[in-house]
Amino acid sequence: LTRFLLRARATLSGGHDRDLRDELQLHLRLLEEEYTAQGIPADQARRRAHREFGNATQFQEVSHDLFSFRLLEDLIDDLRYAVREMRRSAGFTCVAVSSLAIGIGAITAAFAVLDVFMLRGLPVRGPDRLVAFSASGSSTWGSWPYAYFMHWRNSPDRLFEVAAASDVRPHDVPLQGTDKPGQVRVSLVSGNYFQVMGVDVALGRALTDADSPAPGAAPVAVISDAFWERWFGRTPDVLGKSIDLRGVSYEVVGVAQTGFTGHAIGHPSDVWLPLTMQSALMPDGARLLEDRWGTGAHWLRVIARLADGVSVDRAAVSANLIRQRFIADKAAALGGSSPEVVRDRQQGVSLLTATTGYAPERVRYGRPVMILFSITALVLLVACANFTNLMLARSEGRRKEFDIRLALGGRRSRLIRQSATECVVLGFAAGLLGLLLANWAATATLKQFALTIRPIELALAFDARVLGFVSACVGVVIGFGLWPSTRPARSASVASVYQSTSTDARRRTRSIAGRTMLIGQLAMCAVLLIAAGLLLRTVTNLRSQELGFDRNVLLVSVSPGQAGYSRDAAAMLLERIRERLSAVPGILAVGVSGPALLDSSHYWIDGSQLLTTDRGLVLAGARWTSATVGAGFFEAVGMSPVHGRTFDSRDARPAADGVVINQSLATFLFGTDNPIGRRIRMSPRAPTQPVIGVVQDARQTSPRDRGVGVIYAPLRGFNSVVLAIRTAGSPSDAAPLVRHQLGSIAADLPVDNIRTIAEVLDEAIAQERLMSAISLVLAALVVAVGCVGLYALIAYDVAQRTRELAIRLALGATSGQVVSLVLRDGALLVAPALAIGLPVGLTASRALSSQLYGVQPGDPWTLASVAVLLTIVALVATLRPAQTASSIDPIVLLRAE
Amino acid sequence: MQGTVDLLVLRTLASESMHGYGIATRVRQCTGGDLTIEDAALYQALHRLERQGLVEAEWRPSDNNRRARYYTLTPAGRKRLREQTGNWRRYARAIQAILEDA
Numbered sequence: 001l002t003r004f005l006l007r008a009r010a011t012l013s014g015g016h017d018r019d020l021r022d023e024l025q026l027h028l029r030l031l032e033e034e035y036t037a038q039g040i041p042a043d044q045a046r047r048r049a050h051r052e053f054g055n056a057t058q059f060q061e062v063s064h065d066l067f068s069f070r071l072l073e074d075l076i077d078d079l080r081y082a083v084r085e086m087r088r089s090a091g092f093t094c095v096a097v098s099s100l101a102i103g104i105g106a107i108t109a110a111f112a113v114l115d116v117f118m119l120r121g122l123p124v125r126g127p128d129r130l131v132a133f134s135a136s137g138s139s140t141w142g143s144w145p146y147a148y149f150m151h152w153r154n155s156p157d158r159l160f161e162v163a164a165a166s167d168v169r170p171h172d173v174p175l176q177g178t179d180k181p182g183q184v185r186v187s188l189v190s191g192n193y194f195q196v197m198g199v200d201v202a203l204g205r206a207l208t209d210a211d212s213p214a215p216g217a218a219p220v221a222v223i224s225d226a227f228w229e230r231w232f233g234r235t236p237d238v239l240g241k242s243i244d245l246r247g248v249s250y251e252v253v254g255v256a257q258t259g260f261t262g263h264a265i266g267h268p269s270d271v272w273l274p275l276t277m278q279s280a281l282m283p284d285g286a287r288l289l290e291d292r293w294g295t296g297a298h299w300l301r302v303i304a305r306l307a308d309g310v311s312v313d314r315a316a317v318s319a320n321l322i323r324q325r326f327i328a329d330k331a332a333a334l335g336g337s338s339p340e341v342v343r344d345r346q347q348g349v350s351l352l353t354a355t356t357g358y359a360p361e362r363v364r365y366g367r368p369v370m371i372l373f374s375i376t377a378l379v380l381l382v383a384c385a386n387f388t389n390l391m392l393a394r395s396e397g398r399r400k401e402f403d404i405r406l407a408l409g410g411r412r413s414r415l416i417r418q419s420a421t422e423c424v425v426l427g428f429a430a431g432l433l434g435l436l437l438a439n440w441a442a443t444a445t446l447k448q449f450a451l452t453i454r455p456i457e458l459a460l461a462f463d464a465r466v467l468g469f470v471s472a473c474v475g476v477v478i479g480f481g482l483w484p485s486t487r488p489a490r491s492a493s494v495a496s497v498y499q500s501t502s503t504d505a506r507r508r509t510r511s512i513a514g515r516t517m518l519i520g521q522l523a524m525c526a527v528l529l530i531a532a533g534l535l536l537r538t539v540t541n542l543r544s545q546e547l548g549f550d551r552n553v554l555l556v557s558v559s560p561g562q563a564g565y566s567r568d569a570a571a572m573l574l575e576r577i578r579e580r581l582s583a584v585p586g587i588l589a590v591g592v593s594g595p596a597l598l599d600s601s602h603y604w605i606d607g608s609q610l611l612t613t614d615r616g617l618v619l620a621g622a623r624w625t626s627a628t629v630g631a632g633f634f635e636a637v638g639m640s641p642v643h644g645r646t647f648d649s650r651d652a653r654p655a656a657d658g659v660v661i662n663q664s665l666a667t668f669l670f671g672t673d674n675p676i677g678r679r680i681r682m683s684p685r686a687p688t689q690p691v692i693g694v695v696q697d698a699r700q701t702s703p704r705d706r707g708v709g710v711i712y713a714p715l716r717g718f719n720s721v722v723l724a725i726r727t728a729g730s731p732s733d734a735a736p737l738v739r740h741q742l743g744s745i746a747a748d749l750p751v752d753n754i755r756t757i758a759e760v761l762d763e764a765i766a767q768e769r770l771m772s773a774i775s776l777v778l779a780a781l782v783v784a785v786g787c788v789g790l791y792a793l794i795a796y797d798v799a800q801r802t803r804e805l806a807i808r809l810a811l812g813a814t815s816g817q818v819v820s821l822v823l824r825d826g827a828l829l830v831a832p833a834l835a836i837g838l839p840v841g842l843t844a845s846r847a848l849s850s851q852l853y854g855v856q857p858g859d860p861w862t863l864a865s866v867a868v869l870l871t872i873v874a875l876v877a878t879l880r881p882a883q884t885a886s887s888i889d890p891i892v893l894l895r896a897e
Numbered sequence: 898m899q900g901t902v903d904l905l906v907l908r909t910l911a912s913e914s915m916h917g918y919g920i921a922t923r924v925r926q927c928t929g930g931d932l933t934i935e936d937a938a939l940y941q942a943l944h945r946l947e948r949q950g951l952v953e954a955e956w957r958p959s960d961n962n963r964r965a966r967y968y969t970l971t972p973a974g975r976k977r978l979r980e981q982t983g984n985w986r987r988y989a990r991a992i993q994a995i996l997e998d999a
Contacts, residue, residue: 019956023917023966027936030918053936 105437526837548698561719
């Protein structure tokens with residue numbers, strides 16, 4: 001160790017070298033004095049002293065080695081040299097680092113989102129032993145009635161322990177001790193939830209089964225660490241404080257461990273309450289714990305921790321057995337032909353591994369995220385290929401320097417190490433910059449992402465996982481860059497120093513490597529462009545498709561309920577608004593509807609809902625939903641009846657029960673029969689309702705949902721409704737007028753922003769727009785990088801061939817011939833790139849098919865435009881070097897030689 | 898001969914701390930000029946010994962008040978000197994025996 005310290009001191013301070021010098025000088029001076037004392041003249045004495053001493057420099061070197069880290073010093077030298085070289089060729093450094101940083105940044109951002117959304121395990125003990133109960137065939141967690149949970153829970157064979165939790169719901173609560181409104185996100189959980197999930201408490205205790213003795217009997221709560229911070233400012237005396245929800249005061253008994261926010265990813269819980277508080281928390285709702293046969297709401301996520309050594313399959317068999325026993329009991333109690341029993345018998349239970357928690361958004365957004373990740377991987381690859389090419393060109397440019405250094409006795413390994421150091425420095429610089437870029441990009445993307453999905457809160461973490469990923473990327477990048485830097489090792493010999501001009505053979509080898517890289521790069525550009533093109537066409541198609549209603553209609557959300565209107569007062573107010581607005585010149589029609597159009601979050605489309613007709617149970621394949629509409633809606637948005645009639649004043653009576661269905665549903669339920677007057681039932685316990693009319697299909701739920709059945713029922717509640725207003729002129733001009741009129745009719749009515757259906761549509765396809773925008777930007781960047789690479793390669797070639805081209809010109813070649821010669825060079829790169837890129841893109845785009853709309857993965861138009869675009873871009877990149885080539889003046893050149 | 902210089906240096910330092918020039922002079926004096934160490938080799942040996950922890954060095958004013966680097970034997974150095982002396986004596990005896998035999 002002392003040796004190490006000695007060396008370290010010597011290296012760091014550089015004092016050793018000074019000591020050495022002083023010591024030697026003293027010695028020489030003493031010798032000199034001795035000789036002078038013997039009567040030898042001063043200058044002779046000095047020379048003699050030096051001679052006597054021997055080889056001082058060699059001694060210094062040896063001593064230096066003894067006391068220092070030769071390797072470390074070399075490394076520092078290399079680093080210094082690398083930085084100096086980088087500064088000297090700032091352009092090269094800029095291009096290399098920025099293209100790599102974009103590549104690394106893009107993929108790291110994608111990884112960060114992917115990781116937090118899909119890959120990361122729940123922050124609990126043993127997350128890999130958790131499973132979630134789901135309906136068989138479904139890929140996401142199911143929801144279950146309380147009765148099912150209880151049966152699984154009381155399973156005799158103890159293969160797993162089951163807990164249940166409701167989905168998180170926000171509750172508006174005044175902030176502690178103030179009147180300021182705050183929001184608390186609450187999840188109801190079974191007493192063993194924390195134990196099953198494997199979650200510790202930071203403070204106090206977790207909920208236990210003792211907290212669920214009887215309904216309403218245990219007003220206790222465990223809060224999340226984040227909520228403790230936000231709501232209580234992390235005071236240690238939070239235990240015993242209370243949170244008031246719906247008139248009940250819940251005592252805080254514990255704080256969950258840091259980082260745990262429940263089983264749902266993106267939907268954090270603030271507060272966990274015992275399941276037994278369900279009816280206290282939802283006083284208007286059904287008493288879901290008393291739902292003995294599970295005929296009521298499916299409201300619980302059921303999670304189990306498998307016992308040691310139990311496989312998922314074995315547990316699933318057991319869960320299904322328990323369920324079948326329960327269904328048998330249920331059939332005995334309700335009758336074997338009751339719709340719920342029929343449905344229950346059709347379904348089984350499967351167990352999904354729950355390691356990464358519950359994220360319903362994964363079903364829809366998992367694939368887009370994966371696709372974006374793959375696209376960014378391509379971007380990184382292109383940047384890497386570009387880097388290789390740059391390093392190749394650079395090592396070529398410095399060949400002479402290397403050769404001379406070799407000839408002067410430089411060690412080969414030392415030269416390689418120097419190039420490698422440069423490559424590593426570039427790689428790390430790019431990694432660092434990429435990380436910054438990724439942080440920005442991931443945050444921005446998630447923000448956009450969160451705007452398109454219903455509020456989702458993903459906590460981005462640039463932690464060890466992400467850093468590890470970045471390091472891996474940097475490793476790949478360095479690998480790509482290192483390959484050319486090993487080339488000085490293969491550098492021929494001293495002879496090459498003297499050979500300055502005959503570099504033909506060498507040029508060819510460099511060209512083959514460079515060309516291959518460039519072709520690969522351009523092929524990847526083609527793949528990316530195809531993906532971006534298909535996504536772009538999807539957006540255009542979604543935007544321009546036939547919606548089934550007029551996209552120039554204005555939609556205004558109003559909430560009479562919030563303004564304090566009772567149901568009847570709100571109904572009267574809306575009627576008054578309709579009358580007054582219709583009378584305004586320029587407004588043609590005004591209608592009222594329940595939830596907004598084109599907003600899938602308001603609709604529940606599920607084939608498993610029990611829709612029955614007077615012909616019996618209809619289960620298979622009925623994708624349908626229901627919507628409520630008020631007076632004048634169909635007319636205002638331009639949906640005309642195909643059969644029968646739409647709603648009018650007759651349907652406003654409370655006793656009226658007629659419904660309007662759309663054409664898809666009419667065809668599905670009744671085929672070619674006349675649907676008017678037939679009766680349908682929306683759930684087994686609901687009353688039957690007559691069909692009074694059929695309207696044409698419209699994209700009620702989302703711009704993508706073609707052929708979804710819709711049952712329109714008359715609007716009965718008016719808390720929050722949408723006004724649909726058709727105007728004579730431009731709708732955006734009419735918006736201020738409408739706002740003004742609404743203000744004068746009911747000044748106390750809050751009016752949200754007024755938007756046209758076209759604008760609402762744009763928002764509904766925000767996710768698709770985001771994807772296509774990101775892929776377009778990345779494709780553009782990659783094409784730009786490829787273009788620069790192509791330009792550089794061709795320009796380099798032209799420079800190398802100046803002599804040859806000059807001779808050609810001198811021998812009578814026209815400048816046009818020279819231009820075409822160079823252009824042909826470019827074409828020889830683009831053609832193979834397209835030959836590889838197009839088929840690969842064709843295959844790869846199949847993975848996109850679920851994201852596309854109105855365009856097939858192998859769309860010939862897209863392929864053709866990509867080919868044309870890439871060719872044009874390549875042509876532009878080649879044109880300048882070609883011009884340079886044609887303007888060579890042979891006389892000037894020959895004179896220079 | 899390998900190790901000879903080391904031994905000479907260690908032996909010279911056994912009685913007192915000295916600077917490089919002093920050591921060279923002392924060796925020359927003791928052997929009556931029969932044995933001289935080349936100065937570069939002397940310093941190499943000194944630095945090697947320093948790195949091995951057998952001698953310690955410090956800057957100190959010399960007799961005529963010049964800054965000089967003084968070398969001192971460490972305990973480890975003394976131990977090494979004893980070993981080396983023993984080795985050398987055995988070696989010298991062996992050589993002696995052979996030379997007288999012949």
